[in-house]
Amino acid sequence: MARLALALWIAWAVIVWNVVFDQVIVLAGREYIQAALAAGAGPFANMDDWMRPAATRGAWLASGAAGAILLTGVSLCALRRTR
Numbered sequence: 001m002a003r004l005a006l007a008l009w010i011a012w013a014v015i016v017w018n019v020v021f022d023q024v025i026v027l028a029g030r031e032y033i034q035a036a037l038a039a040g041a042g043p044f045a046n047m048d049d050w051m052r053p054a055a056t057r058g059a060w061l062a063s064g065a066a067g068a069i070l071l072t073g074v075s076l077c078a079l080r081r082t083r
Helices: 002-039 047-082
Strands: none
Touching: 002 047
16 A cells, blocks of 8 residues: 555656646746737747746756655655554
């Protein structure tokens, strides 16, 4: 039963990592589109200038969220085994 619980905590952490990373990327894409529309016919901003920092920020945020979930899950599973 403890292995199943640990596997579920790991699965949850992986899912949260993907959701958080995707959300940050989507929001950066929307902000870029708004900036491009605001520029009108003028020179558009370079997409890399928007998306590269978003990818870095998304990876850090997603890793932090997933790490917190893993830390909680492993700690709770370890506590459960000691009982």
